[in-house]
Amino acid sequence: MIPFVNLQKQRDFYKNEFLEAEKEVLDSGCFIGGPQVDNLEKELVDYIGLPDLQAISCGSGTDAITIALMALGLKPGDEVIVPDFTFIAPAECVALLGGTPRFADINNQTLQIDPESVRSLITDRTVGIIGVDLFGQCAPFEELRRISDKHGLWLLEDAAQAYGAKCGNQTACTLGDISITSFYPTKPLGCYGDGGAMFTRDSQLAEKMRMLANHGSKGHYHHEILGLNSRLDALQAAILRVKLRHLKDELEIRRNNACKYDELFHDSNISHKLGDPIPQTLSPGNESSVAQYTLLAQNREKFIEILKGIEVPYCIHYPAPLSEQKCFREILADKTGNGPVYTPNAHLASTQAISLPVCAFTDVDEIIGRIKNF
Template identity: 85%
Template sequence: MIPFVNLQKQRDFYKNEFLEAEKEVLDSGCFIGGPQVDNLEKELVDYIGLPDLQAISCGSGTDAITIALMALGLKPGDEVIVPDFTFIAPAECVALLGGTPRFADINNQTLQIDPESVRSLITDRTVGIIGVDLFGQCAPFEELRRISDKHGLWLLEDAAQAYGAKCGNQTACTLGDISITSFYPTKPLGCYGDGGAMFTRDSQLAEKMRMLANHGSKGHYNHEILGLNSRLDAFQAAILRVKLRHLKDELTVRRENARKYDDFFSLPDFIKKVCGVNPQFIEQTNESTYAQYTLLLEKRDKFIEILKSQGIPYCIHYPNTLSQQKCFREMVGEETQPITPNAQKATKQALSLPVCAFSDVEEIITRLKAASCACI
């Protein structure tokens, strides 16, 4: 069976580097914070290439959103605009802090948050916008920045799937007042547990987020604000430092894998004709990390039958819009459900194929071609 994300093959490829990094941590006796974490934060910034950027590591991508929202001053009753088609974390973190998520529709080709929908949701209680770099492509942050500046809102970039992506001459993790990423194992840059990071060029926000991630403390037993226990451990930092050294090469392979899929699905073959296949549209000025290679399918069930017949793995991201989830449906109220037709359509059409640097994409395409020939 072909794995969706081949972490075992990746691990085997870098095995000696991982063993050396793990031994270094064990020999140091420093397991929380310390030189591994400090060096990782510096290397994350060096990779992006903005010397005034600061990276603050934490326990997970979800923690990163929570800490960012706390640093931005989110209060109970504040409204934050989030896309309706994404993972739950952005809206969940807003709600857990007492805020109200307002759900925006998406562009039906890029699958990113729709600026026009964002504009329609702004009220006198709106304090911020969260743009999500879905599936590794940057959200339309240039337009989102114009909206946020006009209305005096903060802008948070959820780049959980997009560390290493590009948006014109800008880089993911630099597009918001605060940007976050996740190091969940299946991300393009993932550790072997949970982990995350926050990025900002605002030194005051950076200092506050460091405190928030460490029980609101600058030093031992000196707690200036209420915070969390959200610290990246040294083992995860060491793993990430190894993977970061190879990230540029892995992203090159991911993009080449995506190109191979693009070429295949551009052909007028049986699968495209019967299933109505349209890959996620990537803006010409963007470079996606291809956290997933995502298709929109007019007949998704038919395509799934073909995949199963050929032993090809797939994932559905995401089967429900956020506003349709029970927790938010009850919060928003049945009578005031948002109007997000593109997001709802995406939940019925989106499907992702393996694309990581260690996936055998040529074998997958060979099997798809065989299925096409068999059906003609």
């Protein structure tokens, strides 16, 4: 059986490096913070290549969003615009802090947040915008920045799926006032548990986020603000440092795998027999981390039956827009009186989007061969 993400093969490939890194941590007796975490934060910035950027590690990508929102001063009643077609975390964190998520529609080809929809949602209660780099491609941050500057809003980049991606001559994790990423195991750069990081060039925001991630403290038992317990384990940092050394090569393989799929699905004869799936469009100038290889299938059920028959794994991201989730419908009905704005492209994507294996240790040639044989 082909795994959707082949973490075991990746571990086998770097086994000696992992064992050495893990032994170093276990022998050190330093399991939270310490040199491994400090070195990881430095290496994350070095990889991106902006000397004035600061990386602050934390316990998960979701924690990273929460801490970033706290640092940006989100208050109960504030409205934040988020895409309607994505993982729950951005909107969930806004709501948990007492804010109101407002759901923007997406572009029906790139699947990224639609700037025109963002403009239509701005009110006198709007304080910020969260752009999500969905499936590894950067959101349209140049346009989002123009909107945020015009209206005096902060801009948060959720690059949970996109560390290593590029937007023109800029790099993911540098596109917001604060940017975040996730080290969940299946991400292009993932550890063996939960982990995350925040990035900013604002030294005051960086200092505040470090405090927030450590119970609001700069030192032992001196707490200046209320914070969280969200610290990265040294063992996870050591694993990430090994993987980071190989990330450039892995991303190149992911992109080559995506090109192979593109060639397959742009063959109209093959595509028609599969239910006409159309690959997610890559915006000109963007370079994706290809966290997933995602298609829009007009007849998704037919495509799924074919994939099952030839034993090719797939994933559905995401089966319902966030505005249709019960928790948000209740929040919006209570705070706005009329529920969310309808988002036709997000609703359509939730019925059509389907992802195929694409990681550096997936035999994409085998998958393509099975599809062609079908």
